[in-house]
Structure formats: structure tokens, C-alpha cells
Amino acid sequence: MSKVVLASNNAGKLKEFSAILSQAGIEMVAQGELGVPEAPEPFLTFVENSLAKARHASSLTGLPALADDSGLCVKALHGAPGVLSARFASLAGGEKSDAANNLHLLRQLETSSDKSACYVAVLVYVQSADDPMPIIAQGVWQGEIVDTPRGANGFGYDPHFYVPALGKTVAELDPAVKNRCSHRGQALKALLQALTAQAVVTVSN
Structure with a gap:
């Protein structure tokens, strides 16, 4: 097994x-676990933040790194x-919480008839801090925002x-279904395919 540092401390x-x-x-x-502090995330795109976090973790550990945004x-x-x-409401002067974020979102959409939205996840894998060819995998989950929260699983904006x-x-959703269909699940599958292909090329060369 090769060791890769995850640029996160999220146990889930x-x-x-x-x-x-x-x-x-x-x-x-x-x-x-390796003493790496969290990296700044100053950028406006998921891919830039993921890349910054991956390079940060790799530079401080000397290991390949994986980050997501x-x-x-x-x-x-x-x-x-x-x-x-994660800071949607707090940036507008509210609390930093899931409940506050959802309330702020619904208020922003009060006058809009278009409730379409998507969850996005971008994963970046680097072999080293100066890797010129990072592997980037993206997952997008299409949906729409509903006013009334439904369900007790998940977190963040999931109830809305x-x-x-899926009609839900x-x-x-059952956690297993969520993990299979979600934006992060899609990105992970794409990353696994890319890593497997890379390993095959490395071995064949």
C-alpha cells in the first residue's frame, strides 16, 4: 500500500x-496526524482551492496528497x-451554521422561480508539491432547492x-445510495479510474 495524505481532518x-x-x-x-495545519482557501474556484490544499499537504509531508473542495x-x-x-450566511452577517446557511439561501431565492442547483465536488491528487500534472476529478449532482426541509440524514443543504x-x-436518502450517487462519489470513482490507469501506464513503461 502506498501512503497518501488527505488534506483534511474530516473523519467522514x-x-x-x-x-x-x-x-x-x-x-x-x-x-x-502528520502535524499539517489547514491551508488557506482564498480562491474563487473549487479546483484552485483543492490544488492549493493538496500542494500544501504534500510540501509539508513529502508524500503524495489528495484534497477536495x-x-x-x-x-x-x-x-x-x-x-x-460553508460560510454563506456568516459572510452576510449571520451565524456560521447549516441552519443559518439554509435560511439565507431560501431568502435569496424567494423571488426566483428557477430553483435549479447542483452539488459540485473537485478532487485533486498530486504526486509531489511541484507535480506538473495533477490528477483532477470532478463530480456534479443535479437537483433543485425546495422550501420545506425533508429528511433526517445528511448535513449542510441536504434537507433542501x-x-x-430519485424523488427525494x-x-x-440511505447513506449508501447517497455515497453512490453524490457529487463526491462521482468524483471518487473518476479519480480511482485515473489512478488505476496511471498505475497501468507506469507498470507497462
């Missing part, structure tokens, strides 16, 4: 990523809250994010 992400990437012979370790993009809000999803193809909000 570590478990989810480890379960899938172990198939590619990868052992994930959270950056906090994700959020909600709402069409009527021109893609907002986007990379600021309705997936027409994300918070109503």
Missing part, C-alpha cells in the same frame, strides 16, 4: 476516501454560494436539495 471523508481508494493500493492518512451552486444566484457554501431522478431530498 477519510473513511469514505479510504474505502474506495484502497482498491488502488492507497492508504489514506489525515493531514492532522465542494459546495452548492445555484443557477439563479449565478453559481453562489459555490466555494463559500431535491434530486428529481439528499437528506431522505
